Amino acid sequence: MRVTDRMFFEGAARRTQAASGRMGRAVQEASTGRRLNHVWDDAGSAGVVTQNKVREKQWQAIHESAARASEELQAVDGALGGINGMLTRAREIAVMLANDTYTAEERSIAADEVQGLVDHVISLSNVDQGGRYLLGGTVDDRPPFGTDGVYVGNDQVRTVEIAPGMRTASSIRADRALNGADGGQNVVDAMRALETALNADDRDAIRTSIDAIDAGIDQVSRARAQSGTQMLILDNAVRAAELARDHEVGAAANRTDVDVYEATSRLALAQRALDAALTASSRGMTLTLLNKLR
Amino acid sequence: MADLFSLLSQSGASLGTHRAASTTASHNLQNADTPGYSRQSAQIGNALPADMVGGAFIGRGARLLGITQARDRFLEAQVPRALAGSEKANTEARALEAFTSLDPGDESGVTHEMAAFFESMRLWSQNPGEPALRTSVVGAAERLTTSIRAADGQVSNARDALDEDIGAQVSRVNALTRRLAALNQQAATAAAEAGGPPNDILDEQVRVRDELAQLTGATSVTDGKGNLLMFLPGGQALVGERDAARLRTEPDPANRGHVGLRITSLDGQSESGVRAARIGGAIRGNLDARDGAMKDAQDQLDTFTFDMATALNAAHSAGFAMDGSTGRDLLDVGASAAGAAGRVTVNAALVADPRLLAGSTDPAAPSGDPSGVFALIDVEQAALSGGSNPLKTWSAIVSGYGDATESARTEADLADLTKTHLEGLRESVSGVSIDEELINLTKSQRAYEAVLEVIKTADEMLQTLMSIAR
Numbered sequence: 001m002r003v004t005d006r007m008f009f010e011g012a013a014r015r016t017q018a019a020s021g022r023m024g025r026a027v028q029e030a031s032t033g034r035r036l037n038h039v040w041d042d043a044g045s046a047g048v049v050t051q052n053k054v055r056e057k058q059w060q061a062i063h064e065s066a067a068r069a070s071e072e073l074q075a076v077d078g079a080l081g082g083i084n085g086m087l088t089r090a091r092e093i094a095v096m097l098a099n100d101t102y103t104a105e106e107r108s109i110a111a112d113e114v115q116g117l118v119d120h121v122i123s124l125s126n127v128d129q130g131g132r133y134l135l136g137g138t139v140d141d142r143p144p145f146g147t148d149g150v151y152v153g154n155d156q157v158r159t160v161e162i163a164p165g166m167r168t169a170s171s172i173r174a175d176r177a178l179n180g181a182d183g184g185q186n187v188v189d190a191m192r193a194l195e196t197a198l199n200a201d202d203r204d205a206i207r208t209s210i211d212a213i214d215a216g217i218d219q220v221s222r223a224r225a226q227s228g229t230q231m232l233i234l235d236n237a238v239r240a241a242e243l244a245r246d247h248e249v250g251a252a253a254n255r256t257d258v259d260v261y262e263a264t265s266r267l268a269l270a271q272r273a274l275d276a277a278l279t280a281s282s283r284g285m286t287l288t289l290l291n292k293l294r
Numbered sequence: 295m296a297d298l299f300s301l302l303s304q305s306g307a308s309l310g311t312h313r314a315a316s317t318t319a320s321h322n323l324q325n326a327d328t329p330g331y332s333r334q335s336a337q338i339g340n341a342l343p344a345d346m347v348g349g350a351f352i353g354r355g356a357r358l359l360g361i362t363q364a365r366d367r368f369l370e371a372q373v374p375r376a377l378a379g380s381e382k383a384n385t386e387a388r389a390l391e392a393f394t395s396l397d398p399g400d401e402s403g404v405t406h407e408m409a410a411f412f413e414s415m416r417l418w419s420q421n422p423g424e425p426a427l428r429t430s431v432v433g434a435a436e437r438l439t440t441s442i443r444a445a446d447g448q449v450s451n452a453r454d455a456l457d458e459d460i461g462a463q464v465s466r467v468n469a470l471t472r473r474l475a476a477l478n479q480q481a482a483t484a485a486a487e488a489g490g491p492p493n494d495i496l497d498e499q500v501r502v503r504d505e506l507a508q509l510t511g512a513t514s515v516t517d518g519k520g521n522l523l524m525f526l527p528g529g530q531a532l533v534g535e536r537d538a539a540r541l542r543t544e545p546d547p548a549n550r551g552h553v554g555l556r557i558t559s560l561d562g563q564s565e566s567g568v569r570a571a572r573i574g575g576a577i578r579g580n581l582d583a584r585d586g587a588m589k590d591a592q593d594q595l596d597t598f599t600f601d602m603a604t605a606l607n608a609a610h611s612a613g614f615a616m617d618g619s620t621g622r623d624l625l626d627v628g629a630s631a632a633g634a635a636g637r638v639t640v641n642a643a644l645v646a647d648p649r650l651l652a653g654s655t656d657p658a659a660p661s662g663d664p665s666g667v668f669a670l671i672d673v674e675q676a677a678l679s680g681g682s683n684p685l686k687t688w689s690a691i692v693s694g695y696g697d698a699t700e701s702a703r704t705e706a707d708l709a710d711l712t713k714t715h716l717e718g719l720r721e722s723v724s725g726v727s728i729d730e731e732l733i734n735l736t737k738s739q740r741a742y743e744a745v746l747e748v749i750k751t752a753d754e755m756l757q758t759l760m761s762i763a764r
Binding site for chain 1 (some may be wrong): 424656662671675693725728
């Protein structure tokens with residue numbers, strides 16, 4: 001086959017251009033650390049990476065939401081613990097002042113303390129976080145308990161997402177735990193009954209109030225256990241979401257990023273290939289009769 | 295007759311022959327790098343008939359039989375097809391690679407903004423009454439709709455740019471067809487006057503033919519009179535003996551106003567449409583990119599936008615805002631999918647007052663009840679009209695476009711290999727080798743010097759003869 005000068009030069013240009021192109025791609029990969037810059041670099045991976053990126057943000061949001069819900073439940077647990085403490089103190093007062101050894105005046109002073117405990121229970125029942133009331137069901141924009149202890153929240157439970165499409169409760173029903181709904185004990189009423197009995201110096205009524213206070217303590221304890229379980233679920237969900245998010249980040253990186261050592265090696269190879277192409281072309285250009293006849 | 299005067303006149307003719315051969319070699323050297331130039335060869339033969347002297351034949355020197363081009367007919371038929379295929383594939387690949395809005399790394403692209411939108415709703419669900427979270431959702435929705443409109447805008451602009459490209463290509467085609475028709479006439483006239491092929495005009499015909507093939511995929515036929523006739527892949531005549539067809543572009547309302555092609559016949563008497571399947575080359579590459587993968591991406595983007603907006607609106611309008619109002623759409627997208635991606639926006643009322651975002655299905659507890667927000671989030675998993683959820687639908691659009699572009703690039707690389715191979719073969723037959731021509735030049739020079747020696751010898755012999763006669 002005849003080899004003309006034009007064939008030689010065009011071939012040299014083509015090969016040098018191809019080597020330069022490979023060099024350019026190697027430089028881009030090594031300097032950016034990415035192999036998937038456009039959808040056509042790897043169409044299948046581009047589609048999968050799209051899903052990875054969206055799911056990464058899904059899990060990040062779930063992580064944050066579940067963490068915030070868990071913090072709210074911690075605040076609720078703290079409030080319920082405080083309420084339990086008030087009820088326990090009220091029981092102590094009832095047991096002590098039911099005894100015949102105390103005078104009417106002493107019982108009257110104790111009634112004042114119980115009134116203070118009631119006010120404190122109402123205050124704890126209106127626990128909020130950043131202006132959001134936590135014990136009113138889904139009514140969270142106003143205090144669920146009035147100053148008279150009357151409940152104005154609803155019987156709903158707030159929910160939070162712990163996995164795409166999966167939701168779990170993130171609040172307790174304060175109407176059951178504190179307000180006596182569904183046949184339970186209204187804890188404020190139980191403490192007010194004790195206050196009334198103390199003011200009336202009625203030892204029998206004082207003794208009667210102990211049962212109601214005990215029922216209130218049980219209810220609040222159960223509510224605390226429930227919130228503890230919910231917190232556990234949410235804390236697990238937070239950890240799971242973190243792992244899932246990191247998995248999506250890793251999966252995307254596997255498809256989009258280059259291995260640094262491979263990229264560096266490819267760059268060195270491309271440099272050498274370009275150098276060889278240029279050297280071969282320049283040497284070939286001197287092998288012509290034109291040079292020999294000069 | 296073999297006398298000294300005949301010897302001198304024969305030598306003169308031979309000098310002319312060798313001068314023509316060296317001129318031909320020189321012409322080849324001067325055009326060694328001229329694109330489309332085919333090397334020429336001086337065909338030298340014996341001057342016939344020979345003289346009969348005393349029972350023997352004595353030759354009458356050399357004469358120029360003709361100057362021929364080195365062209366391989368088979369290759370000349372294959373190369374334009376390869377040029378057309380390569381140009382079509384490369385044009386299509388380049389056009390598709392201009393649209394980058396679907397790239398996964400684009401931080402302002404639809405992928406990123408769709409993820410951010412659903413993320414903002416998830417965060418909102420944890421505290422539906424929180425004003426900052428509501429504002430964040432509206433902001434994320436605005437960024438999502440902006441990114442969708444931007445993607446639609448980019449693909450629209452890319453398709454419009456291809457229309458302009460096609461227009462410029464059509465103008466060039468018309469100029470080339472007129473040029474080739476004129477060359478046909480020149481070639482016929484020159485051949486008739488000279489009695490031999492006008493090689494340089496033939497070279498110019500081939501250059502124009504190759505460029506026309508690259509632009510239109512047209513094939514050629516050479517008739518017995520030296521005319522190069524060209525035909526579009528659909529069979530329509532593009533260039534005749536003396537006439538050229540004329541292409542023009544015309545907006546097609548059925549294709550969003552993008553241009554279609556029409557051709558006026560050689561005799562100028564009729565005009566007809568040219569469908570994409572009946573043309574090739576770069577024009578076909580642009581048409582395939584514009585009305586293939588790009589159109590598919592734009593249509594799919596419209597359908598995706600319309601379906602997702604409709605689903606979000608259904609969920610949102612069933613919910614209650616902070617003021618207890620209901621029945622409000624989240625996004626404004628119009629009544630049909632066509633053009634949805636170019637006009638989707640967030641409901642202006644929500645932008646003005648994020649409290650109107652409907653996150654609850656309980657009008658009595660709009661602040662704490664997240665059920666409306668969950669209904670919006672559930673759209674992420676709901677099946678759109680294509681049967682897949684928004685994420686999978688979008689992912690399919692992204693990988694589908696990437697696949698089409700990757701395929702176009704692969705086809706271009708393969709077509710380039712074929713083109714390079716055939717061009718190499720043609721260059722091997724028709725190209726100029728400087729070394730060969732230098733040798734030919736030297737050969738002609740030596741032959742010329744040898745004939746000069748013959749003339750010198752004949753002259754000395756004549757002088758000797760005439761000195762005897764004195």
